[in-house]
Amino acid sequence: MTRQHLSAQQQSERTSELRSYVIGYALALILTLIPFTVVAFSDLARMTQWLVIGACALIQVVVHFRFFLHVSLAKQKREDLHLILFTTLILVIMVGGTLWIILNLYTRMMPSMLP
Template sequence: MAGHDNHSDAHASHGGGVKSYLIGFVMAVVLTVIPFAIVMNHTFSRGVTVAIISIMAAVQMLVHIVYFLHMDRSPEQRSNVQVGLFSVLIIGIVVVGSLWVMHNMNINMMP
């Protein structure tokens, strides 16, 4: 049974404790409810609503990365952060390149 306790201590030391998950869950719920309430109540203009939703989405991505994926600035996570940033770069290149090609094809196909 002592081995089981060591496993939970080791897991908690990497930021995977129940407290961390609960904090992340509560923050994720709050960051979801706020934009939902703004959209349902038509509180702001369309442009402000889109800006708020975009900001909340970016913050929620950070919450998921920190509290659920446990990617932080620690030396143990450096390679994971680098792989994550590289993935974001590649996805960005693919999306922007695809939009660029589709835009140019649309312009060139016009009569």
């Protein structure tokens, strides 16, 4: 469809969606550049750098959910949010369990190399 054939409502929806994507892209770009800037150009303590990187990562996850996946807290979108949260829980359990096992084996097999 060309712009001439779109109704006023369709044109408004298209403009709103494009605005959402541009805002999401700008926020994602800013939230990516902040950690790079902190690591490359600042003299902050290592732990502060880790906290800034983690905070930007969490905020970026929310930005991606909201602006690119269109997951919000509206009633009709609750099922999508529950699905994403359940998937995240399963991934955290799998990654956490794997790290737990690997670190446990490391401490049992290489106790002399522990820091």
